[in-house]
Amino acid sequence: MATFDGYPRESGPAGVRNYVAVIPISVTASPVAEAVADRTAENVSATPHQMGTDPPEAAREQVERTLSGVARNPNVGAALVVSLGTETVDADAVADAAAAAGRAVETLSIRETGGTAAAVDEGTELARDLHAEIADLRREERDASELVFGVECGGSDATSGIAANPAVGAACDRLIRDGGTATFSETPEFIGAEHVLAERCVDEAVRERLLERVKRREATAELMDVDLRGAQPSPGNQEGGLTTIEEKSLGAISKGGTTPVRGIVDYAERLPVGGGLVLMDTPGYDIESVVGKVAGGAQVVAFTTGRGSTTGNPLAPVIKVTGNPKTADRLAANMDVDASGVIDGEPIDSVGERIYRTLLDVASGERTAAERRQLEEFAVNELQPNELAELRGDA
């Protein structure tokens, strides 16, 4: 039986980290959240972002859903929600999400406190108190079936689809065999490979929903009378040998492994625990896509790269995997798993086993390269005007 040492939670699966999350409601509250995290303990972590105080309704709803999901992620032991006090995103709703999951939570309004300096002082006190509340919690042995594993790829090249992605996919297959959940996203990178995924859907409803989501992302390009070629594959992907979006997608989907597709959820929507392979409908931008999965409940992320990527996340450890021998060499200090041996004949399954072991070790507290270097990128997906129009039913 595969296990890891995690932090038990009052409800839901165990955490792999035990953070006080300092969550700003808007861009205005972000500097205060960052200052509070800087002034307190190492495991007080802020999630600064760029969302405004009064976004359009569909965007507001998405920001609230994302921040609520982040607040109840299993890695969050306690949450401090920081607002300016005028935002339409409801700070109390975000705080309630954490409280409903049994986490200690406080809110802080910059307006009510009397400005940013006073808010930083007050927030620092609150964060220290929250930290004191959770600092004594100890890890205990938990079943691997409690893990929700998010997989992502970025800076892809031809090695991604040949080595790193199928190897991470083999790790997903192992976790799912052991009862866990694996999830991958980036719907634009299903284009040209959706027929392969559709065949693996467990039922007609999932299949229809998947195809509808892919069609919507493809239509975004068509609505604008442009083709995807400028952006997908990106100029960097093209330099790495990827010619078309179909080629990129066929390589990208292998990072989810080979098991049936059990569902597809919205950006930042809650992922099932013990749910097998579940997709999330997200844009292709890595940072936003990772945050969507962390908001959905992923405790650990694996991130494959060919050309190189160094990014992490403030709340979930990100395991970096490369199949490109040059990147494995040049960015060795930022990589956790070298999958480039696949090119020279190392079996994908043996690299998959190494990645699965790394996942369990990281879940038990081993720090990733991104964590050691405090790389903690965070961004919430902002709905674009054409997406808002479609959600309103104008398009």
Add this chain to the structure above:
Amino acid sequence: MKGAVLGDAGLHMAAQDNVVTAIDDLDAGTEIPYDDRTVELAEAIPFGHKVALVPLEPGDAVMKYGETIGEAVEPIAPGEWVHTHNCESRRGRGDRTADREAA
């Protein structure tokens, strides 16, 4: 690794593929054994890039992973580099939607 390595130079991922992926920086003239023939590289091919194994005409499907990854937009001879200059996507083509509506 899925597929077969041809001549220690190119990865042929599925039997029906008409391109191979260079697994090293390959020089022009490198020979890749394929189907009782030898495909000689017409130009240098960087690591990770693709080489045609068979003659391709405009409109022909380019196959990798056993799937269509796009179509040839000009004649491509065996041993030539296959990339954005001679192979295009069939998907996400808003530019073609505009053409269709104009037609």
